[in-house]
Every structure is written in C-alpha cells, then in structure tokens.
Amino acid sequence: MIEACHGPCAENQMLIINHLRALGACKNILSCDFGPKLEKEEVVKAQLYASATTLLSALLESRGENSTGHSVLCEQIPTRMLEQRMIVISEAKESLKKKIKKREKQRSSLKRKNWKFIKSKLLETAGMKAERLDAKKEEIDLKRELDSELRANLMLKREITFGNKDSENVFESDSHSGDMLSRSMIKSVEVYWNGRCEHCFFTLPDEWRSLNKVTKESFLQKCDLSTSETRVRSLVENVDMLKDSMKYQYRLSKRTLYRRMRELYFPLKKIIYILVILLNLNILFSTKNAINENLDGRNLTAAAMEQEFYINYVVPEIKLKSNDEGKSMSELLSMTIFSGYCAIIVFVMISFSRLVWIESYRSWKRSLDKGMRSGKQRHNYAPIVNFLGVVAFTIAYCYIHALTSTEMTTVDYAKFFPYFLLFLPTVIRRFFIVPRSRLASYYCALYDVIMHAQLRNHILLAIIIFIGRTNPMLSSLALFDVMTMSRTLQSVLRAVIKPANQLGQTFFLFVVVITVYTCIAYRIFGKEEFSSLEVDEDLGGCTTLWECWWLSMYIGIRKGDMGEALDVNTVSTSQWRVLYDLTFYMILGVLLFNMVTGIILDTFQQLRHDMEERNDIWENENFISGIKRAQYEELGPEYNFKTLCDHDQHLWNYFFFIVYVRQKKSEACNGCESYVKQCLEKNDSSWIPTRTSSQMESKQVGQNNQRSADDWFKEIVGKMEKLEAKVEDLSAAQAADGVGGH
8 A cells, every 4th residue: 555655646545545444554553552462573563553654654645736635634643643653663762772782782891801702602502693693683673663663753744734834844843753853863855846845754874973074075175066956966976985985984983993093093193293303303413413523623604614624524424424322213213103104004095995996996987888878088198198208308318418428327327217117107097088998997996096195195204204214314304294284284285286287387488588598698798707606716617508507597596687697797798788687687587486476376366265165155055955045044033044954955964865765675665755766867856956945835835825815805805895786786776666666
C-alpha cells in the first residue's frame, strides 16, 4: 500500500483513505503496546510502528492535488497520538544509545587489559560469536526502524498542521518535536516539488560529524559563489569527494593514535617552528664565534671592510667551522626537527593521500568519459614543446659560450642538465589531459598525491633540514615554514604568485632595456667608462661586453640608474651622457619599477575585492536558494534569515540529503525522494528552491486566502444588494397592483 501511494497516486490514496479498515489498523498499531508476546521483539514492533506511520504519511503526499483526501484523513488522525509516539521514539533511541555506549565502554576496557581481551577472544565459541553479531545486527535494525518512524512521524505532523491556520509552523506549536528534531539524527531540507516547497526529512549518516572544517573550507574556496545555480551545481559535482572525505575521516577517527595526532598537529607545528628559529640562532652564534676566534683581536666589522681580509679570509671561513658545543646543539636540534617533520609527513599522507588518489582517479574516469563523448583533445603538447625549447636553447648557449670562452669544460656544461630532470615530472603531468592508459592515470594520481600542498611543503622542509646537517646555511630556508602557518602571509604570497606571468614578462623587459643600454654605452663611451665604485681599483672595471652587461644588471636593477656603472663623463660626451642617464632612469628607474609595483598593488586590490565579495555573498545571501537577507527580512519580524540558512535551507543538510537519496533504494523512496533521485540522475537542479522558501509560500497562500475571503465577502454583499433591490421592486409592484385594484 505504501508503494502504491508513492508517486503520488491520488486514486490509490483515496481508495485506501475510504477503506476504513486500513486506517483503523494503522491507528490500532500506533496506539498498541502489543502486550507480553512481543515484549522482546523490539525490531518487529519498530517495523510495525514505522510501516503504519509511513503509510499515513504516504497518504498525505498529494496535498495539493488531493485536497479532499487530505481533509478526510486529517480529521481521522489524532495529533495527540503522534505526539505520544514521538515521546516513545525519543525514549527508545536514548535507551538504545546508552546500551551501545555501555557495550563499547566494556569492549574498550577489555582492550586496555590486553590479556583479558585476548582471553575472551580465544574462549569465544562460534555460537557466542554468532550471538554477539546477531545482537549487534538487531541494534542496527532497531535504530534504522526508529529513524524511519521518526521521519514519517515528522512529515505526517507537518502535513496535518498545514491546513491549520492557527499554526503556521508545526514546530512552533509543538516544542517537543522541534527539540527532538534538533537532538536527533533526523534533519529536513526544502524541496521544490509539485510547484511548491516541501519539507523532506532524512536521516543523517553515521559519519556526519567527520565532515571536518578543513574539508568544508576546501570546498568553499573552490566553489563558484556567483549565482545560486553555480553554487548548487558545484555542490552536486563535489558530493562524491565530500562523501569520501567524510567516510575516510570517520574510519581514521576510530584510531586513538590518529585522533591524538590530529589534536596535536597545530601545536606540534608551532613547536617545530620554534626549534627551527633556535637552530638558526645557534648557527648564527656559532658561526660568528668561529670567525672571531681567528681575528687576532681585530673588530669583525672593521676587518670585513678591508677587502683583502674579506675576500681571502671571511668568505672561506663562512662555511661554518663551528665549535664543538655549537655543532652538537645544531645536530640535536636538526634531528629533533627532522623527526617532527617526518611525523607530520606521515600524518598528512594518512589524512590526504588516499583521498587525493581517489579524486584524481575519479577525475580521470570522468574526463575520459567526457572526452570520448565530446572528442576533445586528450594531450597538451605545449609543456613538452616549451621544455624541449628551453633544453635546446641551453644547448645552443653552451655551444656559443664554448666557442668564445675556454674557462669551462664539457663536464662543467653537462652539470646544467641534471637540473632539468627536476621539472620533467611536472611537464609529463601537464602533458596528460585525459590519460589513455591505466599506467598514465596512476602516474597522474601519484603526482597529484606528492604535489599536494601540505605533503610537498613538508617533504621539502624535511629535505632542507636533513641536508642542513652537513651544510648548516641551508637550514635558514626552513624559516619559510611560517608561510604555511599564516594565512596573512599566504595572501601576500598569492599577490605575487598570481601575476607571475606579468611579472616575468616585466622582468624580461628589464633585461632587454639593460642589454640595449649596455650595448649603447659600450659603443659610445667605450669599455673604459665602465667601473665599479664599490670595489677596489685593483679589480678594475669590465673588460668584455659580457662582463659589462653583468655589471649593468647588478647596478641598474639595484640602483635604477647607470651613473655608478660609468665613470664621470668627459666634455666631449657630456650631452650624450646626460641623455643616456636620464632616459635610462625614466624607463627603468621610473616606468618599469612602477609597473612592477602597480601589478602587485592591482593584484592585492583584486584579491581583496574578491574576498569581500565572497564574504558578502556568504553572509547576506542564502547558498541554496539565493534569497537575500534584506529581501527576506523585509517580509516581517518572523522572517529570520539566520534561521533560514541554519535550519530550513542549510548548506550541509542538502549535502547529507543528496548522499541519503543516492544510497536509498528506489523502491523504498517516497514521492518526493523519488523525484529528487530522478533529478540527480539527470543532473537537473529544478528540485532546489530558487529565491523562495516554505515560509514565504505560506505567507503568500495566507494573503491569497485573505484576498479570496475579501472577494467572497464583496460578492455576497453585492448579491444581497441586488436581492434587496429586487425585493423593493417586488414590493413597489405589489403596492401598485393593490392601489389599482382598490
């Protein structure tokens, strides 16, 4: 009968409603305790209660199309009976919860006493194990049936109270129902079905608490918030990813060690960074002490100003000849930091690697399917071409340099090329848009796992600390770990990374301008004009155009002026020198440097504007329906925008509802759930309310009813006036007939 009513089917509903024995059976089941015969059959009783309530709820699905059946059924179902069942369900769920908690507590206490736990496992017979599993299955079945009855009960009460004008909301008149809903794993969402918003109740999954803040923020950062349609589409597309993350975190949360590590993650990061600071301070102090020991009483600053001492002594000694105490402390700190980073790497790999692998593999399957249907290109040849172009350019550079210089051997040139291997994995990954083979898909998934931001950063930090044991100066690079801990610094870094292409082209323009001006100066003024005023005269100026170019790059970019790279001009070249210096300063010192500043400032402004816009949408517009705060709260004081977002149209409730509908069998779905399931299969979002809600529709219905009542009253008044006029006409005619007869 339940399946016959779902759809909804008004004919079947009216047939059952008019069949009093069916309704009587449902009411008898709901008001009966079944006596001692079924005292221990809790699951059977729960199934009977749930089936009876579900049938009554199914009979009211067609409220709009079957108003007659709705009215008849509402008169026959006492609300008090449903309220009593709510209390019984609440008590049963609490009792079941305590029972499960007690069993888990006993099991955990046995696990702490390992020998007792092992002994109980060894002594457990097949019959005892089967009995334990049956009891656990019975608890699961009982919980499922109680949740099913609770959902049906809530939907039934809402349908019954829909026609009650004295109670616009079922939960306002029944505080116990609202409290029960807030404390239970039963939630509701609004579904646009049959031309109106319907409340659809569902059961939260057991893993719902494992949808952590990191996963939510990751989704919201990638989500397009421009319109409600794009937001909902993004939510539906990412349901599988969010569900996998939720279930995986739920399984991990059962591990005590993982829970402890998750709680200690951020404190551990701070402690490790403090140790990194101490390590670098120790290196600074020990390095300075090592140099001071060999200064023979001279002041370090004064000695460093002497060129011969600085070049011949300080530079070689800067390789850190530390004392034994400083070296031992650096070794201890390095090993401690390295161990901490290794622990974080293991934690991050456990937390994210499996999810990234699954998402990458799923993306490959999805892209492969779309590519086969649309015939899109599966490979991107641009990274390969660019990589080979850079390699060819490097080979040509080495060949040209070898023809004009004898300072480097073939082995020296060959040392450049191993660095290209560092970029080869990225080039190969970007080459694959839709991998053709499973091996290529595995490579892409493995690359995505390794290049996950948290895993990649901590692997690099661990490598830096490990290499820093033999070359302590590299340990200073670990101080950049602060970028992964501060969101403010990450925003600053994004302002530089986002316009990287523009900044790169601007820097190339720097090089072009300096190259042109170096060639002009070398041709007009001669190489004798080039010198470095900051080094000793014995070093001299540049002797070749290549050396002059490097000198111009160093001074031009650092100073923004070529004045220090050239000697004081002679009288014969003074006018050209003035023109040369002024144009160089205007182009590079003013225009190009301001271009770099402008690019970064514009990026800052754009990022701030985007962030403010997203915050404004998030705070003043409902994620699901797109209702704006001002528009909603103008309707009246009872319209609370926060209540709408947190209860009626809550973002994450819709995610849980989609998961619930997808997992539920089609034959077990009611009419509303079947409609949503079909829409999800067709990628149709018409089931999502758009700029409307059930509360807004109820007010509109009330206004329409008020207008209908006013029109009806005016119609009655008009008819009465016409009737009075006819009565007066008849009286006048009768009076006239009486006078004529007399």
